[in-house]
Amino acid sequence: MKKIFIPFYLIVATIWFSGCQKDLERTNINPNEPTTVQPDYLLSNGIKANVDTYWGSDATMETTLLYIQYWAKIQYPEPDTYKPATTNIQNVWNNFYAQGIADFTKLAELGDTLHNPNYKAVGIIMRSWIFQVLTDLYGDIPYTQAGKIDQYLTPVYDSQRVVYRGLLAELKGAVSIISPADNPIQGDSLLANNMNGWKKFANGLRSRIALRIADRDPEAAKAVFAELAAEGNFLFTASDREAKLNYLTSPNQNPVGKNRETRNDYRISKTVVDRLKALNDPRLSIYAALPADTNAYVGVTNGLTADSASRLGFTKTSDVGAVFTATQAPAFVFTYAEQLFILAEAAQRNLISGNAADLYRQAIRASFKQYGITGAQVDTYLAQASVAYDANNYKKSIGEQKWLALFSEGLEAFAEWRRLDYPQLTPAYTGVLGGKMPLRLTYPSSEQALNGNNYKAAVARQGADVLTTRVWFDMY
Amino acid sequence: MNYVKRLLCLLPGLLWLQQSIAQEIRVNGVVTSRADAQRIPGAIIQVKGTSRGTQSDPDGKYSISAQANDTLQFSSLGFETTFAVVGNNRVINISLENSNRKLEEVVVTALGISREKKSLGYAVQELKSKDISEAKETNLVNALSGKIAGVQVTNSQGNLGSSRIVIRGETSIAGNNQPLFVLDGVPVDNSQLGVGTGRDFANAISDINPDDIASISVLKGPNAAALYGSRASSGVIVIKTKTGKDTKGGMGVTVNSGATFEKLLILPDFQNSYGQGTGGQFSYKDGKGGGLNDGVDESWGPKLDGRLIPQFFSNGEAVPFVAHPDNVKDFYVTGYTLNNGLSVGGSNEKLDYRFSYNNTKQTGILPNTGITRNTFTASNTFRITPKLTLSTYANYVRSAADNLPGVDGRRGNSVTLQFIWFGRQVDVSKLKNYKNADGTDYNWNHSYYSNPYWIQNENTVGMLRNRFLGNARLSYQIQDWLTANFRIGTDYYQDRRKYKVAYYTNGTPFGSYTEDAYAVSETNGEFTLNAKKKLGSDFDIDVLAGANLRSNQFEQNYQQAPRLAVKDVYTLNNSRDPLISTSLLTRQKVYSGFAAAQVGYRNYAFVNLTARNDWSSTLPRGNNSYFYPSVNASLVLSEALHIQSQALSLLKLRGGWAQVGKDTDPYQEINTYPFNQPFGSLPLLTVSDKYLNKDLKPEITTSTEVGVEAGFFDNRARLDVTYYNSRSRNQILLADVSSTTGYLKKLLNTGALSNQGVEVTLGLTPITTRSGFRWDVNVNYARNVSKVIELDADGFLNNYVLGSSGNMQVLASKGQRYGALYGTAYKRDSENRILVNADGTPSVDPSKKVLGYFTPKWTGSINNSFSFKGFNLSFLIDTKQGGSLWSGTNSTGMGTGVLEATMQGRDQEHGGLPYYTSGGKNIPLPDHNATAPGGAVVKHDGIIFDGYTADGKKNESILSAQTYYKAVYSSSLNESAVYDASFVKLREVKIGYTIPASLVKKWGLQAVNVALVGRNLGYLHKNTPNVDPETAFNTGNGQGLETLQIPTTRSFGFNLNVSF
Incomplete structure (x- = not known):
């Protein structure tokens, strides 16, 4: 009897045990989240999350919108004196890398595995846009080793030159694989699933980057415009939808709108109000709101002390216009007006053929049209000597008008102001940079702790990790 | 030989057999505790040298058979083991002494197994019901605090919150470090x-x-x-x-x-000399910036000397600006x-x-x-x-x-936020009716806070x-x-x-x-x-x-x-x-x-x-x-x-x-x-x-x-x-x-x-x-x-x-x-002296530092x-x-000027230095009675931060008390708020x-x-x-x-x- 029983028990035990193994494995299947992802959901998320960062508090309201003197602070004015909060700096970096680079790298991969090159192209274009914003803002950044956690736990920082050149190549590649006729995409709230729109957006970014590096690397800039011409100058036109995200009602409201629901910390900067007034610019009534107590637009000086700012009074100073503070206000990523300003400058620099002055005026008209201003008042405006294009000082003409046109696009305006050095801005009243203005953001402190050696190498190459260090493209 | 061994093994059995044949008598009695005369149930009564034994019943009574020459052994958890010779006694009442002897202790070990403590190869400490139930801690964890070597208990908040317990330090870097609780196995x-x-x-x-x-x-x-x-x-x-x-x-x-x-x-030690505002100025209109600094939620305002100032309860009328020293304390119950x-x-x-x-x-x-x-x-x-x-x-x-x-x-x-950002003049009792007729809240400040009673009740x-x-x-x-x-x-x-x-x-x-x-x-x-x-x-x-x-x-x-x-x-x-x-x-x-x-x-x-x-x-x-x-x-x-x-x-x-x-x-x-x-x-x-x-x-x-x-x-x-x-x-x-x-x-x-x-x-x-x-x-x-x-x-x-x-x-x-407190620190020179910025505020080192360990x-x-x-x-x-502890309460409260410690240097009485301001610069004056050129206002709240300039000179820049405390206790400088x-x-x-x-x-x-x-x-x-x-x-x-x-x-x- 016993002899029979021992093998029997062994068999039972083995069956029981393998049953247990299966049971254990089944138990550890996560029932809460999928293990695979479909591209349209990922695209929708990537656009929403990254435009939120691009238009949100950390990258704009508390930093670039103040530096570029579109906005000023009337409460908690520390950031307006060039003391950015470490959390703001950290959030911009983390959000763009961990949400943007990660999501769009995955989307590009899905394009390959699902044999839909359009998704791959969109993934690459969005990722390139994010890298461009990051390098504009910080200078040298992890690029070639970024977003590859399996290979690189501590990615090296690439020089800004390498980043821009890499982006130009990636964008060119992305444009080449787009096939507007087939492989439709979904979930695109930036360009409404229009692959031609994506092609134009990518080409627009190529032209933007080309000008960004034009002072440093004129040959490369020239090559980009030559390529674009060879590809047929397929760029945004007046009738195209621009690259913009139309926000919805709560909880998907515009970040500025969301801020205004509960806070009252910001006003329009005195610098931009004064400039618009001086130019009799009809955009004043759009960019600025009337104060509760007065019938005149009053901007606030950047960098006031807490008590002098608060003494100006909430009801006696202008907030930014409702077009920007509305719940459903759009966030602009790339506008037709900007494309025209780029072409104007490219023409001026002989990177393309064309009449720079004419393109400059078209750019201003496009900006006016963006805010619904058309007709005689545009002509009157353009006829002013103060607006007329000055080919001898094109950086001033384009710099000042582009600054006005990019109002509220803090990141792009901050980059272009640094490159063109116009308009000439006076540092914040109690700025802490010894009479200088910020020329970049500092790296987040997490990089010191988590990617220390590469951080140190980047700082050694680029210069001290302070706001006043010039990034590579900022030659003058 | 083998035979002899077996025989020897049987010997104890044989002896027992022999004993059991002898004359048996019945012994009864009660087991009590000597300390409190309580009866002891479950005491073990054994005939010494045999395996015969019984337990006392819930009344402490027992009954056992024994012989006149037997010795009875009485033992119970927590008492000294006591012996009594049977002799001619038929009733043996015994009272047991509380035990000092750890050796006799029986403790509950893993899987609920009771073991004699002496048999264990590791340390174990036990608490008895009395230690726990009398302490009357509603959170059981707190009752262990201070009673067991190597156990650390940390309370979180107030009297209703959580408590953390850790034994012998943290063994897991990231995981749960609290012990497992096992109830009856x-x-x-x-x-x-x-x-x-x-x-x-x-x-x-x-x-x-x-x-x-x-x-x-x-x-x-x-x-x-x-x-x-x-x-x-x-x-x-x-x-x-x-x-x-x-x-x-x-x-x-x-x-x-x-x-x-x-x-x-404990409650923070608040100052009662200066009220709400900034730069010494305050006047209430709407509590959100409509008046003079009335959106400000700090106490760098006017002196609480009874001067007449419109306040939140006065409908625009200027009323005496006075201290309410117990305003925060009175809110607590x-x-x-x-x-x-x-x-x-x-x-x-x-x-x-x-x-x-x-x-x-x-x-x-x-x-x-x-x-x-x-x-x-x-x-x-x-x-x-x-x-x-x-x-x-x-x-x-x-x-x-x-x-x-x-x-x-x-x-x-949370109400603690507005009490550490506070107007020290605020009379909390005036906030008790927290709702206006239209349903909105009635408060001392509308920029940031709702009425604290609103928070508690709504x-x-x-x-x-x-x-x-x-x-x-x-x-x-x-x-x-x-x-x-x-x-x-x-x-x-x-x-x-x-x-x-x-x-x-x-x-x-x-x-x-x-x-x-x-x-x-x-x-x-x-x-x-x-x-x-x-x-x-x-x-x-x-x-x-x-x-x-x-x-x-x-x-x-x-x-x-x-x-x-x-x-x-x-x-x-x-x-x-x-x-x-x-x-x-x-x-x-x-x-x-x-x-x-x-x-x-x-x-x-x-x-x-x-x-x-x-x-x-x-x-x-x-x-x-x-x-x-x-x-x-x-x-x-x-x-x-x-x-x-x-x-x-x-x-x-x-x-x-x-x-x-x-x-x-x-x-x-x-x-x-x-x-x-x-x-x-x-x-x-x-x-x-x-x-x-x-x-x-x-x-x-x-x-x-x-x-x-x-x-x-x-x-x-x-x-x-x-x-x-x-x-x-x-x-x-x-x-x-x-x-x-x-x-x-x-x-x-x-x-x-x-x-x-x-x-x-x-x-x-x-x-x-x-x-x-x-x-x-x-x-x-x-x-x-x-x-x-x-x-x-x-x-x-x-x-x-x-x-x-x-x-x-x-x-x-x-x-x-384990547990390094890592934060922003003062920037120091090679001689470890704190450096100051050009404006005389302390300089913050761009690299964070370890400031202590919790x-x-x-x-x-x-x-x-x-x-x-x-x-x-x-x-x-x-x-x-x-x-060490980093205290946000101190850091914030110093910056907002509500703490008593911010009185130092805040006026002449408290050692403030005289100065006047010209062209955005603070210029020291030789004494408090000196006049400033051009009729500029003489201020008496000057403080010089004890530090050195980048070129090695002793700092001489004078700061207003408000600027000083805001700089030293800023959220971007943690070192100042790390304490032993x-x-x-x-x-x-x-x-x-x-x-x-x-x-x-x-x-x-x-x-x-x-x-x-x-x-x-x-x-x-x-x-x-x-x-x-x-x-x-x-x-x-x-x-x-x-x-x-x-x-x-x-x-x-x-x-x-x-x-x-």
Whole structure:
């Protein structure tokens, strides 16, 4: 009897045990989240999350919108004196890398595995846009080793030159694989699933980057415009939808709108109000709101002390216009007006053929049209000597008008102001940079702790990790 | 020869046979306690030198057969063993002395096995029911504080919050470091759910009614707890509940009633010289910037000298601007705890039974906060046949709260935020009518805050937890030496929370409503076989083998109406926006097989072996089975070498080695894609910011422990010294990585952490007299040294973030003590002098620095207790030495000018320097009477920061007090608010009286006991100003940070215990 029983028990035990193994494995299947992802959901998320960062508090309201003197602070004015909060700096970096680079790298991969090159192209274009914003803002950044956690736990920082050149190549590649006729995409709230729109957006970014590096690397800039011409100058036109995200009602409201629901910390900067007034610019009534107590637009000086700012009074100073503070206000990523300003400058620099002055005026008209201003008042405006294009000082003409046109696009305006050095801005009243203005953001402190050696190498190459260090493209 | 041996083995049997033939007599009697004359049930009465024995019944009565020349041995847990020669006595009443002798102690060890303490190769400390129930802490964890060497307890917030307990330091870098709680052999949950929701919910073990506890045994670390497996590396707290057997004297009814009052132990020391405003100016119009600095929520305003200024209550009229020194204090109320319980218990041949009911009603020190707990317990043992016993335990707990205090300094639900950003002139009593006629709130400030009474009364969070704890155990005695046990136990609770934020709350104009529901369960089924045999006369063997199946489930449903459509209606249907909802379900299973053996030699040398194998669902196939053994030994030298004497009553050596494996949380293998709130009609999925690990291996903690126990002078001096050393490797850490990898965190499996330490307990009985006076001193000392050895295998990572507040982080930092406080520091020159900026403010170093460690260097306590004829008095002093705390309360309060410490330099009286301002620069004046050129205003609040300029000159730039304190205590400079967290606290004073049994009997009662208890009475010493150094945000590992805490409390209680 016993002899029979021992093998029997062994068999039972083995069956029981393998049953247990299966049971254990089944138990550890996560029932809460999928293990695979479909591209349209990922695209929708990537656009929403990254435009939120691009238009949100950390990258704009508390930093670039103040530096570029579109906005000023009337409460908690520390950031307006060039003391950015470490959390703001950290959030911009983390959000763009961990949400943007990660999501769009995955989307590009899905394009390959699902044999839909359009998704791959969109993934690459969005990722390139994010890298461009990051390098504009910080200078040298992890690029070639970024977003590859399996290979690189501590990615090296690439020089800004390498980043821009890499982006130009990636964008060119992305444009080449787009096939507007087939492989439709979904979930695109930036360009409404229009692959031609994506092609134009990518080409627009190529032209933007080309000008960004034009002072440093004129040959490369020239090559980009030559390529674009060879590809047929397929760029945004007046009738195209621009690259913009139309926000919805709560909880998907515009970040500025969301801020205004509960806070009252910001006003329009005195610098931009004064400039618009001086130019009799009809955009004043759009960019600025009337104060509760007065019938005149009053901007606030950047960098006031807490008590002098608060003494100006909430009801006696202008907030930014409702077009920007509305719940459903759009966030602009790339506008037709900007494309025209780029072409104007490219023409001026002989990177393309064309009449720079004419393109400059078209750019201003496009900006006016963006805010619904058309007709005689545009002509009157353009006829002013103060607006007329000055080919001898094109950086001033384009710099000042582009600054006005990019109002509220803090990141792009901050980059272009640094490159063109116009308009000439006076540092914040109690700025802490010894009479200088910020020329970049500092790296987040997490990089010191988590990617220390590469951080140190980047700082050694680029210069001290302070706001006043010039990034590579900022030659003058 | 063989024949002779066998014969010798039979000899004891033959002798017994011979004895049993001799003349037997029946001896009866009662066993009582000498200290309080209480009858002792369950005392063991044995005929010395034989295996014959009996137990006293619930009335303490016994009856045994013996012979005239026999000696009876009386023993009971906690009493000295006493002998009596039978002689011609037919009645032997014996009263037993309380025991000093640790040797005789029987303690509850792993799996609820009772063992003689002398047989154990590791340190174990036990608390008895009296220590726990009289302390009247509503959170059980607090009752352990200061009573056990090496145990550290940290309270979070006020008197309703959570408490964290850690034994022998942290063994896991990232995981749970709190011990496992086991109630009658079944693990019970001690989670703190809802961390980060702005409320400090009490940890779940606080559901246990202290009156139901018979004993708590603290198994410190792997050596003692290896049999519990995965969760034993942080130690185990083994709770034994009372049964009918514990009822003294037959069927007993015990009524217990207590009342405790809780008052603030500490409140920041506020200044009362300057009121709200900035730059010395303030005038109220609308409280949000319409007037002169009336949106400002700081106290850098005008002097509180009765000058006339419009204020929030004066409708624009200028009224005297005066101090209200107790404005914050007056907002707090006295909390009370009413505790009423009843238990009925008894025991007979077939049945032990105990039923208890307890009602605890506790109110907080913040208005309109409190919790009510009802506990029902039934504990029964049925002796179905002499061999088959069924024990059941069922405990139902209902905890209900209408409102719990808000924490984290959130504007919507926390009042501590606005009291540290405050106008010192604000008369809080004028805020009591908090609502205007139109339903909006009436307050001193409308820029940032709602009225504090509004917060307490309108923005409430309710909680309802229904919990069932139960187990059933079937025990069958197969042979005299072999027992089989089957036990099934469960801990199940549902916890529903409702968060209300009212319409018109500042920052949330439409209010919000959230429901958060949890269902948590753990079920354990366990089968064990236990064999006990004597091998020859020298060896005792006790072997146990068993299997356990554990299954855990956790469920959460969270739904929020982010903006209400209609005010004052709190339902999820009432929403302007789509609901925000998440649901989460996690499940976990662990199969285990285990075995343990104890071999004893001549009752003075013991070897214990354990082995366990776990199969956990949380680890991948191939790595999910892990085995770990332990061995320990003890040798009672005093007995082995026969050197026991009056002077050396005990000498025992012990030592052991143990290993414990630990699994992880569910779903840590495969990366998944989290959902985000849909964008209109577009669903959103994102790449997770955590990169998981499909090759996870179990964490392994290896621990060595040696110790010595000694008793001197008839055990009037008792010393126990332990040294331990543990090392944990393969630690599973969700480590922060550079976000440039595309992820914020990566799950690593390579962390290593070591701990070593010494624990000393010293017991002294300096005086004990025949008349019954006794003085006991118990000293505990523990020192733990931790070191983070490694984080990732490649050495890229130097820091793991345990917690943070603003810039301040708590780290496990490679090569350092666990719990480094890492933050922004003063910039210093090569001579370590603080540098200043061009404007004279201190310069901040761009690199963060380690500013201290939250882990203390050592902890200790001393308890003195005096007893005399039913009276007892004890006081417990408790200390932690050498840790640090970053205090956000101090940092903020200095910057906002509300703290008394900001008076220094603020005016001429307080040492301020004279200066005037010209062209944005402060120019010093020679004295306070000097006039400034051009008629500029002379100011008297100048301070010069004690530092050096970059070119090595002593700083001479003068700052206004406001600028000075804002710069030094800015949120971007942490160093100024890091303090030494050492303290010495008078933890507990207890006075008790047991009315003599003789008197009580006349009243028809069994026993009456009254006690007065004071807890957390005061600091004898501390170095952290304005706050309790013993606080934290929650029970996680990110300790050592404090900001805007609800102050801790001191309590005074009265307890009455009557048995019928």
